[in-house]
Structure formats: structure tokens, C-alpha cells
Amino acid sequence: MSKRNTQQRRQIIVGLVQEQGEVSVEYLAHLFETSEVTIRKDLTALEESGFLLRRYGGAIKLPTEMNEESQEQLSKQKLAIASAAANQIRDHNRIIIDSGSTTGTLVKALHHSGLVVMTNSLALANELIALECEPTVLMTGGTWDARSESFQGKVAANVLRSYDFDQLFIGADGLDLTRGTTTFNELIGLSQVMAEVSREVIVMIESQKIGRKMPNLELEWQQIDKLITDDQLDPNVKQQIEALGVEVIVAK
Incomplete structure (x- = not known):
């Protein structure tokens, strides 16, 4: 197929x-005669737009219950989480905001004075x-x-240190209740440095x-101080995490 x-x-x-129902990155790259990097970017963009779900090595069809209404609900959840996260920040704090759609929503909720923000x-x-609010903005480079x-x-790691x-x-692609945050991305080293x-x-x-x-463990539970999520969290799961x-x- 031509490009x-x-x-x-x-x-x-x-x-x-x-x-x-399911497609692989390898198959799509061959089909479109393009790189796997390009296909991964496509799948990420399509997931964020609510058209599919990323899976390791490819993507799958959205479950039938994830309709337009549920996608709107997901957006509201992100905004609520961002608002709750912003409430944890004080004026003049020095913070890191990692890349991601959920963490990115936090930026719009920032109103504090004297912030220093690394991303x-x-x-x-x-x-x-x-x-x-004109924060001082730092970038890792890399x-x-x-x-x-x-x-x-x-x-990037050296700059952070x-x-x-x-x-x-x-943020995270997934949360393993026994291990910690998990992700599709194999490049997890920088997350460790950010936590350090x-x-x-x-x-x-x-x-x-x-x-x-997900296949890759990002942060173990002992590295995490707080978890902010939406009000659809199962109370039993909440207790398990608090333990x-x-x-x-819980953002509302």
C-alpha cells in the first residue's frame, strides 16, 4: 500500500x-510501508481520542460499553483528578510533571505563584x-x-539529578495492585530518576x-506517596492500596 x-x-x-478486533504494530507498519515508530504514534493519538485501546505490540477494539458517553465521563474524570492534584500544590513549590494525557490536564489547573515546573x-x-501564573519552566532535554x-x-536523567x-x-498505563504502576513503554528509567x-x-x-x-513495572508501591483517582474507585480496592x-x- 502506498504511503x-x-x-x-x-x-x-x-x-x-x-x-x-485487534491489530499489531508490525502488521500496520508493513501495510502502510512506514516505521513502527510512526504507527505507535498513530495508536497513541487514536487511544487518546477514544477510538481504540493500546495493548502491548498493537491495539484492540474498544469494549462496547465504552461509548461516547463513557468517553465524556473519562474526560470529566481527568479534569477532577487534575483539580485534586492542583490542590496538593503550594505556592513556590518545585514540581515535576511527567509527560502524559492525565498529567497534562494538571497544567491547565495550575494557578499558584512562584512555581518551578520541570517537564x-x-x-x-x-x-x-x-x-x-507564569511558572519558571525547566526542561530535561535528552x-x-x-x-x-x-x-x-x-x-535527561543527569539534568534531573x-x-x-x-x-x-x-501517570501510568496501568496499576498492578501487587507491584505498582505499569506501562507499555520500555523506557522507564527516567520515571525512576524523577521519583528519586x-x-x-x-x-x-x-x-x-x-x-x-502492563508488561513493564514503572514505580513500586514503596516509591509512591499518594494516588489520586476518580470517584468510580472500588472501596475495597481503596482499602487495599491504603494498606x-x-x-x-478520591477526586469528585
């Missing part, structure tokens, strides 16, 4: 997922510099990772992702 522009390619991917995301940095659309690698921070706000240089680690995650196990020594904040 098509991004919009056309993504429309076809959505159709294939609907027809087949590894170009998109979030652009949003931060436009805020009326090696650009197209899959996560963020900077990673040794340079030259600072200290009050709080880290980080922060006095408080706060995970922002929708309740739908809790119990979802691990993690404060659970």
Missing part, C-alpha cells in the same frame, strides 16, 4: 481495528509558558522518544486503569 497522509492512515487504522514534554512546556512523545535517556523537587506528578529526586511522588490515574497489568501505605485521594 498516505496521517489523517487518512489513522482513519484506515480505526476501520481495521473495528473489523478485526520532559515539549507539548506541556508550551502550555506551561502560556499560563497566567533523547526524543516518539512513542511517548517525550525526552528520555541519560542526558542536578535539581531537587517537592513533588512529582506522574522528588520528596513526594503523586500518581494520577483513572479508576479504569487500576488492576490493569500498602499509600494515601488515596
